[in-house]
Amino acid sequence: MPPPHTPANPYAMTTTQSATTASPTRVPGRSRLAVAGTTTVVAVAWWAVLTQAFNLTLEAKQGSTVHIGAPSVLIASLAMSLAGWALLAILEHNTIAARKAWTITATIACALSLTSPLTAGIGTGSKLGLASLHLLVGSLIILGLRRTALSTKARCNPTA
Template sequence: MNISVRRLLLTVIGAPAAAMSVWAVAVPVAGTALTVRTGAATQQVGPVAIVVASIVAGLAGWGLLAVLERFVSRPGRVWAIVALAVLALSLFGPVGSAVGAAATLVLILLHLVVGTVLVPGLARR
């Protein structure tokens, strides 16, 4: 495995690790209930959902970066612009579905932490 692939893999693994550190402080320590509305029902957002969503986001970003590297002259820059736009759009999810101000704040923070790891981590060449 070359250094570039190892770095990208560590970035994808680092995103859920960073998100879980936020979850560990917000939920078990601070007692925040991460509850979201799903239609007429509510659902708890747990560690499995956070890890899976972070890994899926990281792998999707890595895939997009691989495509950009084949077809775009400045893939890192294009990746950063697209990733920041997707991150901004993703913030509408917690704002529209979280139950309570604390849950909204923590879910937004989770999105930002994952984005903070993935955007620069995948953009670097």
């Protein structure tokens, strides 16, 4: 049987699709909750390596001197993971090319977040350690949540 005619508009439904077609399903094993949890655990583990193995004192100047401890790393990495998840969900609900828009936005946000540790960190070791935490958390969130998002093709053609 030949494939159905492909319409000129790739976003239009073919005659074999109906308005009641179920939305596309995600690939099994690509859980956003797992991304948030993994990011948080890895960030705290990297903080432990920085502070214990490399003997760095992670401090920043934010009005007064702030010591960056494990609870701060845990809360910040979990909050950023959940914020990224929320943004991706909003974009998926409102745009066709959500994965691309989210990846660009998240990459810009990660790059901008580096200004904080590089300007507020106290000492070169602290600046580099905090910057590495930002890059680690950002890259895990960007790459992890990007894998959970459906491509434009999958969103436009649920049977693909």
